[in-house]
Amino acid sequence: MKKTLIIALSTLFIVSNCAEKKEEQKMQTYVNEPHSYAKPNEAVITHLNLDIDVDFDKKIISGTATYDIRNNNATEIVLDTKHLNIINVQADGKGTPFKLGEIDEQLGRPLTITINEGTQKISVLYKTTDKTEALQWLSAQQTADKTHPFLFTQGQAILTRTWIPIQDSPQIRVTYNATVKVPKDLMAVMSAENPKAKTADGVYNFKMQQPISAYLIALAVGDIEYKAISDRTGVYAEKSLINKAHTEFSDMEKMVVAAENLYGAYDWDQFDVIVLPPSFPFGGMENPRLTFATPTIIAGDKSLTTLIAHELAHSWSGNLVTNATWDDFWLNEGFTVYFEIRIMEALYGKERANMLALIGRQDLDDVLKTLKDSPNDTKLKLDLDGRNPDDGMNSIAYDKGYLFLRTLEETVGRKRFDVFLKAYFKEHAFSTTNTEDFVAYLNKNLLEKHNISFNTKEWIYSPGIPTNQSIIQSDAFENVENTLKAFINTNTIDAQSTNDWTPHEWVHFVRNFPETITVEQMETLDNTFNFTNSTNSYITMVWYEQAVTHNYHGQEVDAKIAEFLTTVGRRWYVTTIFKAYKKSDRVEEALEIYKKARPNYHSVTANTIDELLGYKE
Incomplete structure (x- = not known):
């Protein structure tokens, strides 16, 4: 075929596929979500245009969040907020009544905005406050170079509502654009298309074309530099750390290639890592296109870069296919640990992979002991209604989830399991799912298809670890124990x-x-x-x-x-x-x-x- 014809057919396919995805999104029915005030089956946000100023002197972010909405003949739309100063609200460019509900210690306050059946756009003028939990403002002394202040956000699980008024449920996905104004000697980066150098005026424009959940909207501002590893991978860090980080993470492109060989194309265009100051509360955070990472993983010998493999794996499990609610958190993390260890095995061999898996197995045993008096918390499918979703962010989701998937792989065979997972990620790309839908998909497309029996319900809905668990062994660790x-x-x-x-x-x-x-x-x-x-x-x-x-x-x-x-x-x-x-x-x-x-x-x-x-x- 001629090149022009190929391009035309490719374009037609892409347009058709996007139309199908939009139609699927239009028909989506949202499940009850105990950690959000939003009523997405009535009115739901679909695109965010964020225009904000970052003021380090006052330690405030201020500006406007404007949303395109899908309106099912609703007369109001509800956003999540917590410790925000809401100044003004508009619907389709005109002022409209709004109300902030009573404060809940965990959930914050619902922002109820009056709209009409034809409303397609709302905007909220707001400021953060000194109680905003997602933001950490750092003085120059708290950074590596000790010359300029630093700011970063952490949205997971339900903290994005503390710096953006938004429908803060993982099942609600949005695309976004942002204009961010910062001091001229600093650079801003987000979970979006990012600059590689500072601008002259301190104004940065961002675009995230793939729909993501609110907890994955992220911002960092500091005196940082960028150094590429490959055409689609690289690192941001302060000047004193950039070369160390670049050397430590030099296998990032190899990791992406290994991941693609397992479960299909990387759909986020760019995979970069930013090394944050040491106060960052997690090892890493899988913000799309820009993983946030702690400097504690820079060991000088790449020994702790399994964390990078973990955050990369989230590009499929978590970011591409997302847990619908925090009760289903194991769908994000169990799959990611499984995928992470498969990446490490592909790059560094089975022995290293098994050492990592065994360390996780020990972590799981420790948590099981800790939770002996609350056995329901050792189930994969949780009930976190009335609780902080952070309560479910432990080794049960990560390591019991991994052990379930590893045991399943050993039961059905790795070849079949890989085919199944590759199809699962492809068919559910840029969507959310819950445990029940996954179990139905697993039964139909793997277990029943190959006439295989497996105690899936026991693994997911019962406390503790079933007896048919994978036994992980490591010759290296046996030698360590003998020593x-x-x-x-x-x-x-x-x-x-x-x-x-x-x-x-x-x-x-x-x-x-x-x-x-x-x-x-x-x-x-x-x-x-x-x-x-x-x-x-x-x-x-x-x-x-x-x-x-x-x-x-x-x-x-x-x-x-x-x-x-x-x-x-x-x-x-x-x-x-x-x-x-x-x-x-x-x-x-x-x-x-x-x-x-x-x-x-x-x-x-x-x-x-x-x-x-x-x-x-």
């Missing part, structure tokens, strides 16, 4: 025998100390391997946990733990160590550290530690 046993029995260890150990082997070694380990043995290990001053944040975290648990301390150790807790805001890390203080009846000591550390934490981390330690301002 640890020998040390405990003899008080000696051959340092040369550990020369080739990976950081994951060291993590396994440290986190499996027996309860009987003595302070003297801890000191021997520290003198031999210098754990207290490790440059690998994961090893550091598990070592400090053990140091607190087994009362191994002294001036240097205590100072290092306090420094770590004060400078690192990654919730998993600091929660693990503060839990150790609480378990060891050292809460007062923990509170003294926390009082100094808390101003450096994002609200996501601070809220968790407040509850853990019983802290009140």
